[in-house]
Amino acid sequence: MLVRTQENASRRSGSSELNALAGHAVFCSEFKYHRGSEIFGEGEPLEYLYQVKSGAVRSYKLLADGRRQIMAFHLPGDIFGVENGAVRRFTAEATVETTVRLTIRQNVVDEELGLAAATNNILKLVTSNLQHAETHMLLLGRKTSIEKVAAFLIEMDVRLSAAGVLNLPMNRRDIADYLGLTLETVSRALSQLRDRDILAFIGHSHREIMVRDRAKLAMFDH
CATH class of the missing domain: 1.10.10.10 (Winged helix-like DNA-binding domain superfamily/Winged helix DNA-binding domain)
Structure with a gap:
């Protein structure tokens, strides 16, 4: 599912950060979420990439015992929702009144475009996410x-x-x-x-x- 509590969605040219990630101009929609609203859920299809325009987003996973483990906070300017596989591994929610931009994932990773810049940029973003995950694991354990x-x-x-x-x-x-x-x-x-x-x-x-x-x-x- 796309969005639960969006308001005033508008079609517009992509932000400079999403354009830079794709290596070309992309189009994105802009949505507003109330505090606590779900942006995407664990197990949903991996259809979109997101960027925080204002506010903040938490990515988390529910553990087997019902506890919630927050994996990351996404702040203004951050791009999130970049994952491997066909479905989401985490849930993302707005922590405060939040505006996000989103674009269809295929606009960025379409292999037919053959853009080396996009591939390199996505790899850099994935590497950055992995480095954050490593740091987070050390913080939790030591x-x-x-x-x-x-x-x-x-x-x-x-x-x-x-x-x-x-x-x-x-x-x-x-x-x-x-x-x-x-x-x-x-x-x-x-x-x-x-x-x-x-x-x-x-x-x-x-x-x-x-x-x-x-x-x-x-x-x-x-």
Whole structure:
């Protein structure tokens, strides 16, 4: 299935990132998703490639015991939905109000076009995804809870920070399911970092975070 809660879909030329991936001009549609809306589900046909225009998307897999393991967060500019095989291995959902662009996968990977640039670009994207998966596995298996949370904040600081403030587009449950921790453990680790004056919370939701001491935060990520 394509989209459950889209609004104001419009046909338009592809973004520069999707054009660069394909190696030629592609056309894409633009859809809006409400927080928690599914973009695609595990087991669905692999028909489309996506790019986040605004908001954020989580990719996750439900484990046999019913727990949710978030594999990645896709942020503005990120291209996602690139997988091998005929069906989706993960589910993707909007974590906040989100706008995505999508294009038919065949527009990018059509072998008849014979574009070496597209093949190289897709291989680079797949390699980048594999590197992220490797880093994520190491984070899950080898770090203490405060080290995991610090590593997550450093990643988000690089990808999101504007004017020194992190505006996280995911809640603490999402962070916990990404790091393989409980909600309480994530909250406790964030409080410890605040108490050490490494970060400060802005507002009541605690999604806006000011990193006061990046050097000290980096000491936990080793």
